[in-house]
Amino acid sequence: MRNEYLFTSESVSEGHPDKVSDQISDAIVDLMLAKDPEARVACETMTTTQRVMLSGEIRCKPMYDDNNEDWKFNGYWAPGARDEIESAVRRTIKQIGYEQDGFHWKTLTFENHLHGQSAHIAQGVDAGANKDEGAGDQGIMFGFACDETPDLMPATLDYSHKILERLAADRHSGVAPFLEPDAKSQVTLRYRDGKPVACTAVVVSTQHAEGYDEGEKEAELKAYVKKVVGEILPQGFISDETVWHINPTGSFVIGGPDGDAGLTGRKIIVDTYGGASPHGGGAFSGKDPTKVDRSAAYITRYLAKNVVAAGLAKRCTIQIAYAIGVSEPLSLYVDTHGTGTVGDDAIETAIKGIAKLGGLTPRGIRTHLGLNKPIYQKTAAYGHFGRKAEGDFFPWERTDLVADLKAALG
Missing domain, CATH: 3.30.300.10 (GMP Synthetase; Chain A, domain 3)
Known part of the structure; x- marks a missing residue:
C-alpha cells in the first residue's frame, strides 16, 4: 500500500x-x-x-x-x-x-x-421434493469492511452520504427551505499510512429554489453547505487548503427526473463502497431476496464487517459466487489486504464452519438475516451499508458473528 x-x-x-x-x-x-x-x-x-x-x-x-x-x-x-x-x-x-x-x-x-x-x-x-431452493441468477458478489469509520465503512463514501442525508433532513424540517430534492456530493481525502488525515476537496451540487444562484442568496446557500460539511467531517480535516466546488455549474433549479431521466440500478457504486471495493456488477433495488445480487451482497458485507469487528483484519473483502438454480455457492474468497492477524484461508474455513449461517445458500442467507420482510425502501438512498434504520442496524450490519469467528480461530 x-x-x-x-x-x-x-x-x-x-x-x-x-x-x-x-x-x-x-x-x-x-x-x-x-x-x-x-x-x-x-x-x-x-x-x-x-x-x-x-x-x-x-x-x-x-x-x-x-x-x-x-x-x-x-x-x-x-x-x-x-x-x-x-x-x-x-x-x-x-x-x-x-x-x-x-x-x-x-x-x-x-x-x-x-x-x-x-x-x-x-x-x-423454487425448492422441490429433491432440491433446495436455487439462486435466482448466476453472478459474483462482494462485501467489504474497513476500520476507517465507526460503522466500518470507507470514510470518503461515509462522509459523502452523511452530507446529503443532512441536507435532506434540513430540507424536510424547514431548516433549509431553499433546497430542493436533487443533489450530489463528492469527498476527496488524503490518506497517510492507510488512514484518512485531511479533506482536500468537496463537491456539492444541490437543486435549489429560484434566485439562489446569485448575490446574497447564493452566498447563503454556499455558507450553509460549508457549515454542514464542517460539522460532518472530523475536526481538523477541513483547512485553508481544502478546495470547494458548490454548485460549480451555476444555476440548479431544474433537477430530478425533469432534468434527467432516472433508471433503477444505475448507482451501484454509491450503493456499496464508493469504489473502495470491487463490485460484482449487479444492482440491488427492485429485487426480492431470492436474487443473490441482493442477498449475497448483504451476507458478504455482514461477514466482512464481522471479520473487521473481531479484530482479525483492518480491511476485508469477501467474494461469493453462484449459479442460477444451484443452492450452494460455487466459491468463497477472503482477502484481508495484508492486514489480517490470521491467514485468509483460515478465515474462509472458519466462515464455512459456522453452522448457523446455513451454508450460505439463498434460503440460509434469507433465514439468518431475516430478509423476507418489507425492509427495502429504506435501503434505496444513502447506501445499503454502514447505516441504521429507525435506530436499529439493518440486519446485515450486525456484528453477532464476532464470538463465533474468534472461537473458530482460537
Missing part, C-alpha cells in the same frame, strides 16, 4: 432521478413481500418529466395470479392491486418531496407494465 494518496467517493440524494427510481422499485418489493413473504419481484422503474413507468416480472398470488380465472379480465391482477401499486409509487415520490411542475407526485402520468415471472426462471429457483 502507498504511504500517501488521495481517494474520492461520491453520493447522490434521495431526489436524484436514479435514486427516485430505486426507491420506487423497492417500495414495490416491500408492498409484495408484505402480502407474501415468498413473493418474487424484479421491478425496474424509469422516471422522466411527469412520467413514471414500471416493468419487470413478479409472482405474488395475493396481488397477481395467472392461474386465477376470476382475475383474467384484469390481466391476472387482484381487484384493487393496480391501484395499490400506483398509490405506493405516488406516496414514495411525495415522501421524497417532489411537487414541481416538471415532476409532481399527484399529477404525473403512471404506467404499470409488470407481468408474471417466467416459468423457466421459477423452475430453477
Whole structure:
C-alpha cells in the first residue's frame, strides 16, 4: 500500500432521478413481500418529466395470479392491486418531496407494465421434493469492511452520504427551505499510512429554489453547505487548503427526473463502497431476496464487517459466487489486504464452519438475516451499508458473528 494518496467517493440524494427510481422499485418489493413473504419481484422503474413507468416480472398470488380465472379480465391482477401499486409509487415520490411542475407526485402520468415471472426462471429457483431452493441468477458478489469509520465503512463514501442525508433532513424540517430534492456530493481525502488525515476537496451540487444562484442568496446557500460539511467531517480535516466546488455549474433549479431521466440500478457504486471495493456488477433495488445480487451482497458485507469487528483484519473483502438454480455457492474468497492477524484461508474455513449461517445458500442467507420482510425502501438512498434504520442496524450490519469467528480461530 502507498504511504500517501488521495481517494474520492461520491453520493447522490434521495431526489436524484436514479435514486427516485430505486426507491420506487423497492417500495414495490416491500408492498409484495408484505402480502407474501415468498413473493418474487424484479421491478425496474424509469422516471422522466411527469412520467413514471414500471416493468419487470413478479409472482405474488395475493396481488397477481395467472392461474386465477376470476382475475383474467384484469390481466391476472387482484381487484384493487393496480391501484395499490400506483398509490405506493405516488406516496414514495411525495415522501421524497417532489411537487414541481416538471415532476409532481399527484399529477404525473403512471404506467404499470409488470407481468408474471417466467416459468423457466421459477423452475430453477423454487425448492422441490429433491432440491433446495436455487439462486435466482448466476453472478459474483462482494462485501467489504474497513476500520476507517465507526460503522466500518470507507470514510470518503461515509462522509459523502452523511452530507446529503443532512441536507435532506434540513430540507424536510424547514431548516433549509431553499433546497430542493436533487443533489450530489463528492469527498476527496488524503490518506497517510492507510488512514484518512485531511479533506482536500468537496463537491456539492444541490437543486435549489429560484434566485439562489446569485448575490446574497447564493452566498447563503454556499455558507450553509460549508457549515454542514464542517460539522460532518472530523475536526481538523477541513483547512485553508481544502478546495470547494458548490454548485460549480451555476444555476440548479431544474433537477430530478425533469432534468434527467432516472433508471433503477444505475448507482451501484454509491450503493456499496464508493469504489473502495470491487463490485460484482449487479444492482440491488427492485429485487426480492431470492436474487443473490441482493442477498449475497448483504451476507458478504455482514461477514466482512464481522471479520473487521473481531479484530482479525483492518480491511476485508469477501467474494461469493453462484449459479442460477444451484443452492450452494460455487466459491468463497477472503482477502484481508495484508492486514489480517490470521491467514485468509483460515478465515474462509472458519466462515464455512459456522453452522448457523446455513451454508450460505439463498434460503440460509434469507433465514439468518431475516430478509423476507418489507425492509427495502429504506435501503434505496444513502447506501445499503454502514447505516441504521429507525435506530436499529439493518440486519446485515450486525456484528453477532464476532464470538463465533474468534472461537473458530482460537
